[in-house]
Amino acid sequence: RAVEIDPKSVAARTALASLLYRANELDAARAELEAAIKANPGLAVAHENLARVLWQQSKLADAAHEYEEATRLDPKDQRAWLALGQVRGKLKEPDVAATAFEKAVALDPRDDEAAAGLGNALIEGGNLDQADESIRRAIQTSPESAILWNDLGVIEIQRVNASAAVEGFEKAMRSKPGMAEARKNLVRARQIQSVDQAAIPSP
Numbered sequence: 001r002a003v004e005i006d007p008k009s010v011a012a013r014t015a016l017a018s019l020l021y022r023a024n025e026l027d028a029a030r031a032e033l034e035a036a037i038k039a040n041p042g043l044a045v046a047h048e049n050l051a052r053v054l055w056q057q058s059k060l061a062d063a064a065h066e067y068e069e070a071t072r073l074d075p076k077d078q079r080a081w082l083a084l085g086q087v088r089g090k091l092k093e094p095d096v097a098a099t100a101f102e103k104a105v106a107l108d109p110r111d112d113e114a115a116a117g118l119g120n121a122l123i124e125g126g127n128l129d130q131a132d133e134s135i136r137r138a139i140q141t142s143p144e145s146a147i148l149w150n151d152l153g154v155i156e157i158q159r160v161n162a163s164a165a166v167e168g169f170e171k172a173m174r175s176k177p178g179m180a181e182a183r184k185n186l187v188r189a190r191q192i193q194s195v196d197q198a199a200i201p202s203p
Contacts, residue, residue, distance in 0.1 A: 010039050013032045047073065063087050085104060128158060150185060173186060
């Protein structure tokens with residue numbers, strides 16, 4: 001109703017866009033946010049919200065552009081940096097994703113989602129040593145994080161260190177017993193461990 005009263009109200013448009021987004025009226029929400037940005041290009045929250053809509057519409061490259069604009073306008077927006085890393089990861093750009101996740105971790109070292117994202121991006125980029133260092137540092141801050149222990153297990157699997165991988169996945173399961181990904185990884189790691197233990201030793 002506020003938009004009908006004052007079509008030039010940026011605040012009204014962004015508020016209406018949020019309501020439309022929650023109602024899954026994505027095209028209408030996008031139109032309102034684009035109008036808000038046209039009226040006030042420097043409004044970081046409008047760029048971030050537009051990025052969220054574009055992500056839902058599977059327009060990942062456009063979403064990444066809007067998240068980048070949001071972080072440029074508000075460099076302390078930790079959630080925007082996190083989302084930018086996630087979108088860049090989905091675009092198979094691990095190095096760019098890692099940079100965004102690093103910003104998110106720096107702004108909130110206790111955000112295990114950001115720390116795990118950084119570790120995964122480093123793994124995808126083939127930087128296992130950096131990924132290991134990053135994840136272990138994050139575990140010191142969040143020792144009960146299932147997602148971080150799971151990621152450490154993944155690193156150990158890639159290093160063909162099944163025993164260490166089993167330990168990581170077991171700790172993930174203790175922290176979050178219902179974590180399906182960790183359970184699946186633990187089964188795989190135990191299978192590899194069994195094969196390793198059954199191998200005939202070299203003479």
